[in-house]
Amino acid sequence: MTDTTGPRERFTDEELAFLRYVRFGELPERVSPTEWVETAETDPPEPFPSRRDDPRYWGGVNAV
Numbered sequence: 001m002t003d004t005t006g007p008r009e010r011f012t013d014e015e016l017a018f019l020r021y022v023r024f025g026e027l028p029e030r031v032s033p034t035e036w037v038e039t040a041e042t043d044p045p046e047p048f049p050s051r052r053d054d055p056r057y058w059g060g061v062n063a064v
Contacts, residue, residue: 011019
């Protein structure tokens with residue numbers, strides 16, 4: 001349960017900004033659009049074979 005018996009302290013925006021800085025530190029510099037990485041859509045990977053010795057997936061029968 002939440003304790004609602006006592007008065008709650010209210011912080012100003014400046015105080016909240018300082019508390020965030022104390023807790024998380026300074027934010028890194030913003031990344032410029034020229035530094036963004038372009039992504040490309042790819043096909044999903046093939047499912048993993050159910051058997052390790054399945055020649056369809058591993059290129060043949062294991063030599064003994």
